[in-house]
Amino acid sequence: MTPHDIARVQTSSAKTAPIADAAEKDASAVTKTERLVIVGNGMAPGRMLEHLFERAPGRYTVTIFNAEPRVNYDRIMLSPVLSGEKSYEQIIIHGDGWYIKNGITLYKGHKIVSIDRDAKTVTSDRGVVEPYDKLVIATGSVPFILPVPGNNLAGVLSYRDLDDVNAMLLAAQSRTKAIVIGGGLLGLEAAAGLEAQGMDVTVLHLMPTLMERQLDPAAGYLLQKAIEDRGIKVICKASTKAIIGEKKVEGVELADGRLIPATLVVMAAGIKPNAGLAKDAGLSSNRGIVVDAGMRTTDPNIFAVGECAEVGGHVYGLVAPLYEMARVAAEHLVDSSSTAAFVHSDTPTKLKVTGIDLFSIGDFADGEDRNEIVLRDASAGVYKRIILKDNRIIGTVLYGETADGAWFNDLKKKQVDITDMRDTLIFGQAYQGGSPLDPMAAVAALPDDAEICGCNGVCKGRIVGVIQEKGLTSLDDVRAHTKASASCGSCTGLVEQLMALTLGESYNPAAVQPMCGCTTLGHDDVRRLIKAKNLKNVFAVMQELEWTTSCGCAKCRPALNYYLVCDWPGEYADDYQSRFINERVHANIQKDGTYSVVPRMWGGVTSAKELRAIADVVDKFDIPTVKVTGGQRIDMLGIKKEDLPAVWADLGKAGFVSGHAYAKGLRTVKTCVGTDWCRFGTQDSTGFGIRIEKFMWGSWTPAKVKMAVSGCPRNCAEATCKDVGVICVDSGYEIHFAGAAGLDIKGTEVLGLVKTEDEALKVIVALVQMYREQARYLERIYKWAKRVTIAEIRRQVLDDLEKRQGYYERFVYSQKFAQVDPWSERVSGLHKHEFKPMATIGMPQAAE
Amino acid sequence: MTWAMIGRITDIPRRGARCIETPQGKIAVFRTAEDRVFAIEDHCPHKGGPLSQGIVHGAAVTCPLHNWVISLETGKALGADEGAVRTIPIKVEGEMLFIALAALSDCAA
Ligand SMILES: Cc1cc2nc3c(=O)[nH]c(=O)nc-3n(C[C@H](O)[C@H](O)[C@H](O)COP(=O)(O)OP(=O)(O)OC[C@H]3O[C@@H](n4cnc5c(N)ncnc54)[C@H](O)[C@@H]3O)c2cc1C
Ligand code: SF4
Ligand code: SF4
Ligand code: FES
Numbered sequence A: 001m002t003p004h005d006i007a008r009v010q011t012s013s014a015k016t017a018p019i020a021d022a023a024e025k026d027a028s029a030v031t032k033t034e035r036l037v038i039v040g041n042g043m044a045p046g047r048m049l050e051h052l053f054e055r056a057p058g059r060y061t062v063t064i065f066n067a068e069p070r071v072n073y074d075r076i077m078l079s080p081v082l083s084g085e086k087s088y089e090q091i092i093i094h095g096d097g098w099y100i101k102n103g104i105t106l107y108k109g110h111k112i113v114s115i116d117r118d119a120k121t122v123t124s125d126r127g128v129v130e131p132y133d134k135l136v137i138a139t140g141s142v143p144f145i146l147p148v149p150g151n152n153l154a155g156v157l158s159y160r161d162l163d164d165v166n167a168m169l170l171a172a173q174s175r176t177k178a179i180v181i182g183g184g185l186l187g188l189e190a191a192a193g194l195e196a197q198g199m200d201v202t203v204l205h206l207m208p209t210l211m212e213r214q215l216d217p218a219a220g221y222l223l224q225k226a227i228e229d230r231g232i233k234v235i236c237k238a239s240t241k242a243i244i245g246e247k248k249v250e251g252v253e254l255a256d257g258r259l260i261p262a263t264l265v266v267m268a269a270g271i272k273p274n275a276g277l278a279k280d281a282g283l284s285s286n287r288g289i290v291v292d293a294g295m296r297t298t299d300p301n302i303f304a305v306g307e308c309a310e311v312g313g314h315v316y317g318l319v320a321p322l323y324e325m326a327r328v329a330a331e332h333l334v335d336s337s338s339t340a341a342f343v344h345s346d347t348p349t350k351l352k353v354t355g356i357d358l359f360s361i362g363d364f365a366d367g368e369d370r371n372e373i374v375l376r377d378a379s380a381g382v383y384k385r386i387i388l389k390d391n392r393i394i395g396t397v398l399y400g401e402t403a404d405g406a407w408f409n410d411l412k413k414k415q416v417d418i419t420d421m422r423d424t425l426i427f428g429q430a431y432q433g434g435s436p437l438d439p440m441a442a443v444a445a446l447p448d449d450a451e452i453c454g455c456n457g458v459c460k461g462r463i464v465g466v467i468q469e470k471g472l473t474s475l476d477d478v479r480a481h482t483k484a485s486a487s488c489g490s491c492t493g494l495v496e497q498l499m500a501l502t503l504g505e506s507y508n509p510a511a512v513q514p515m516c517g518c519t520t521l522g523h524d525d526v527r528r529l530i531k532a533k534n535l536k537n538v539f540a541v542m543q544e545l546e547w548t549t550s551c552g553c554a555k556c557r558p559a560l561n562y563y564l565v566c567d568w569p570g571e572y573a574d575d576y577q578s579r580f581i582n583e584r585v586h587a588n589i590q591k592d593g594t595y596s597v598v599p600r601m602w603g604g605v606t607s608a609k610e611l612r613a614i615a616d617v618v619d620k621f622d623i624p625t626v627k628v629t630g631g632q633r634i635d636m637l638g639i640k641k642e643d644l645p646a647v648w649a650d651l652g653k654a655g656f657v658s659g660h661a662y663a664k665g666l667r668t669v670k671t672c673v674g675t676d677w678c679r680f681g682t683q684d685s686t687g688f689g690i691r692i693e694k695f696m697w698g699s700w701t702p703a704k705v706k707m708a709v710s711g712c713p714r715n716c717a718e719a720t721c722k723d724v725g726v727i728c729v730d731s732g733y734e735i736h737f738a739g740a741a742g743l744d745i746k747g748t749e750v751l752g753l754v755k756t757e758d759e760a761l762k763v764i765v766a767l768v769q770m771y772r773e774q775a776r777y778l779e780r781i782y783k784w785a786k787r788v789t790i791a792e793i794r795r796q797v798l799d800d801l802e803k804r805q806g807y808y809e810r811f812v813y814s815q816k817f818a819q820v821d822p823w824s825e826r827v828s829g830l831h832k833h834e835f836k837p838m839a840t841i842g843m844p845q846a847a848e
Numbered sequence B: 001m002t003w004a005m006i007g008r009i010t011d012i013p014r015r016g017a018r019c020i021e022t023p024q025g026k027i028a029v030f031r032t033a034e035d036r037v038f039a040i041e042d043h044c045p046h047k048g049g050p051l052s053q054g055i056v057h058g059a060a061v062t063c064p065l066h067n068w069v070i071s072l073e074t075g076k077a078l079g080a081d082e083g084a085v086r087t088i089p090i091k092v093e094g095e096m097l098f099i100a101l102a103a104l105s106d107c108a109a
Helices: A003-010 A017-031 A043-055 A075-083 A096-101 A162-172 A185-196 A217-229 A276-280 A319-334 A405-414 A439-445 A460-470 A475-482 A492-506 A523-532 A538-544 A556-567 A581-585 A608-620 A641-653 A685-696 A757-774 A781-788 A790-799 A801-818 A822-827 B101-108
Strands: A034-039 A060-066 A105-108 A112-116 A121-124 A129-131 A134-137 A141-143 A156-158 A177-181 A200-204 A233-235 A240-244 A251-254 A259-261 A264-267 A271-273 A289-291 A302-304 A309-311 A358-362 A370-377 A382-389 A392-399 A451-453 A595-597 A625-628 A634-639 A666-671 A705-710 A724-729 A732-737 A749-754 B003-008 B016-022 B025-031 B037-041 B055-057 B060-062 B069-071 B090-093 B096-100
Touching: A034 A129, A043 A060, A043 A319, A075 A162, A075 A185, A112 A276, A134 A319, A156 A162, A162 A185, A162 A264, A177 A185, A177 A251, A177 A259, A185 A200, A185 A217, A185 A264, A217 A233, A217 A358, A217 A382, A217 A392, A289 A302, A302 A319, A358 A405, A392 A405, A405 A451, A439 A492, A451 A460, A451 A492, A460 A475, A460 A492, A475 A492, A523 A538, A523 A556, A538 A556, A556 A757, A556 B055, A595 A641, A608 A634, A608 A641, A634 A641, A641 A822, A666 A685, A685 A705, A685 A724, A685 A757, A705 A757, A724 A757, A732 A757, A749 A757, A749 A790, A757 A781, A757 A790, A757 A801, A781 A790, A790 A801, B025 B096, B037 B090
Parallel strands: A034 A060, A034 A134, A060 A105, A134 A302, A156 A264, A177 A200, A177 A264, A200 A233, A289 A309, A666 A705, A705 A724
Antiparallel strands: A112 A121, A121 A129, A141 A271, A240 A251, A251 A259, A358 A392, A370 A382, A382 A392, A595 A634, A625 A634, A724 A732, A732 A749, B003 B096, B016 B025, B025 B037, B055 B060, B060 B069, B090 B096
16 A cells, blocks of 8 residues: 555545645656655644745655644644634644645644654554655644643543644533643633633642743732633642542542542643654654754754754744744755754743733843842733843833833843833833833834744834735735734734834724625624614615615625614514515525425424325426425425415415525424433423424524424434524423534534523523624624623523523514514515516417 | 517516516516616526526626626626626616517527
8 A cells, every 4th residue: 555545545534635636646756856754743844844835846745744633723822712712714824725735745643653764764653654855853742741640530631732622612511610730821821711611710830820930920920810800710839639530530639638629620731842753763852852953853864843852952832933943944954054043032921811911031030130120000900020130131021011022022132231211111112212102103113123923033124014015904914924923913913003003094903894895884883883873774774874885785785684674673674675585585596596495394393284285285386306304394496486476375275384494584493202202302302392483483583593402412303513402401401502514513502501491492582682683694603602702692691681581572572573474475465576577578378 | 679568667676676588588677776777688697597586786686696796787797707698778668668679589599
């Protein structure tokens, strides 16, 4: 078997198969170009390849082995994924297409287990043997797992990759107690993320103050207060003795005897360079894999980059120096006599927890030969400290107000003598030389070589230059071209200020995605203004909000119509011409212009009488296709538009109403047979599903809403991938929401458990009403929930009874006007022009 | 040019359309918000979608199948898409609408 066969076998999903294909095409070229093999597909080698392809495209045929079964993504941004602020897709650095374009063979999910330096091959755990001319080891770090009893119990996780995040998200669905061991950067980000997901979190930290390696005790104290204000408990000087539990984690025992219960323990107690593979191959290693300033190991054909490498006695755990390693290694791969050399530099630390601003760099220990300047503003929660030696800055700690971080860093780097500004230094750049300046002026005053983005080493001059040269106007463009603020994102504010400075008036930082080309307003603004200005029809909205077109477009009109229907029930008359054809004729248009019709089958239950009526309609109108849908009902396809009213009339006689299979509205409520028939059923899932459907049918929603009720956790109705789902259990009804099984696949989130069917109905109705009132048109529940956060939704519809009641009542009121069967309305003549041609010209009369 | 009467302007809803059956296929007749009327083939240049079923905005219609926007004045696709449908001369006399039959037979050719 050739390696490429294996690639094909392991990249079995359709998405990754083309990568193997691309490799196949290049197979003949392998002999001509040099073979570069990379072990590990993290951020460091990803950046190295970018440099390499830029400097010497086509020089190497590249093969990558990655133990993680995925492409290169922004590991730094795992915390926003954990907290729900971003999705995995949003943090991918190199998508599958990039590998194809560059002819790279990527073995996803292959771990290299040995290197044979004599034969110049590497071997993967799945048996692939790959020869190399040059090898790059980029195996990153492994989390440090405390050597305490119980550290291998189920429920003990580390925090390193996407699998860890997914495991944490799964565990967080229980909304029980979690413990994070380690109060450093990683631990605090994990804690904040778990808290955002509804867990009750305790952080255990061995040292007396948090993040003691980056913060002095005073800033550590402020940080602890801010963390505790979010509802996270912090225990310092906590030494973990054991993790308790039978099969699964049940808690943590501290050395002082305290016992803290938890169902999830995240170890974030540090990392160690992953040098084992290199060591086994006989390469020199110390804490990490020892390399020279050109990133070469003791074998001249083997390089090491990233967290696994030790250069000049240092190992690194932040991306800025790793990216520098990547640049240097690429230089040496292009030109073996290159003099590019890695130089040590300090990297500022920032914490990526929304709402907490801290900045620290350099050395801040007390000492004989140093002195310091400190500023505290207790009411504003600000603490700043600058550590000086020989009148030069050697360290800075900023908490609460970090805007001057870049400036202090610049002074430190350049070793500027600060004697002259000593009195005002701590107030920041704005206070130097006279009267205070505004923050923009501070950015303006930064020298061109001041570093703005620490992660990617981008200076002010480069950002300004590229904005001007390429005519960039959006933050995304600047990120794409310069990489500034594209990694951890904490310098986004500075980059935006630079953009404002460079572009002047024309830059609008708060720019939102406009609804469509007819307006500059985004969906949220339009929704807010409709209410605030009391706008009650489509034309009033366009007039008052200064639409640039006379009557909108196919994007904004249906959205506006929905917002008005939702906001002014009983007052607003539906604008029929602003609806998509499906909602105008209450059927689904098909590719040939015919329609399909789906009658409601409450909860997916039907009868002989109903089936007979459907059979008769199919015969009478010669309907070509009859199909069972995924939503437990029957679809009749290929009906001519002219026939629709007659089809509905016949269905109506048998008691059918429209199934709204075409609507941005309530579609189906799937059910299982529950206690009626099933030996596992815990509640009447069928009855409850029918009850929900009868209560909620007819309501218009921002996007379609599909529901399901399962009678027990075996979940035969597949409720855990629906917009709203219910899993019945002995103790009541577990309400789920925000699932997806379409373009995206996503399991639901648990909203909560309620005891009675009545309460479950109320919560579901309130949830849907909140969604109706807040979401953007065409935004499914899972996308909306991501924006407003699960915790907030839970607070409003589960915890806050008054809010819940408000939503419930508004829904019930609007249903008075919505629950009208559109089919029977049309059978009795409404919109009859829709279904008949206006005229027939020159057609042979059907007289034969 | 022979003109055939097809009905009244009020038979078509504002920002809406109706169809006319002809031996050469369906024709879509549009009425805009400002009471301008247009007639074009009811056959999207993309994949033949029924344009008469689209949303009418300004002097354009958005196809219901994949959202191409077609100018009612020229029959051409707007924006990045390329393609055109035949436009058919139409005139209003008082309330009554007429379309040009000659253009229809061209259609057949
Ligand atoms: C949650 C979190 C937050 C962070 N926040 C920041 C931050 O704000 N700022 C900052 O600068 N840095 C931050 N970091 C650190 C930063 O992400 C890392 O320094 C960086 O990703 C390391 O890159 P790397 O290429 O060396 O290794 P990695 O990105 O760890 O990649 C190593 C890869 O090699 C694979 N591998 C290992 N062994 C083998 C083998 N034998 N065969 C095949 N594949 C193998 C692994 O599966 C892994 O995918 C954060 C890290 C985490 C986990
Ligand atoms: S979900 Fe449970 S109750 Fe419902 S059919 Fe399946 S096993 Fe039975
Ligand atoms: S999956 Fe795609 S092709 Fe199939 S019915 Fe849905 S939209 Fe049409
Ligand atoms: S058929 Fe009209 S857009 Fe595709």
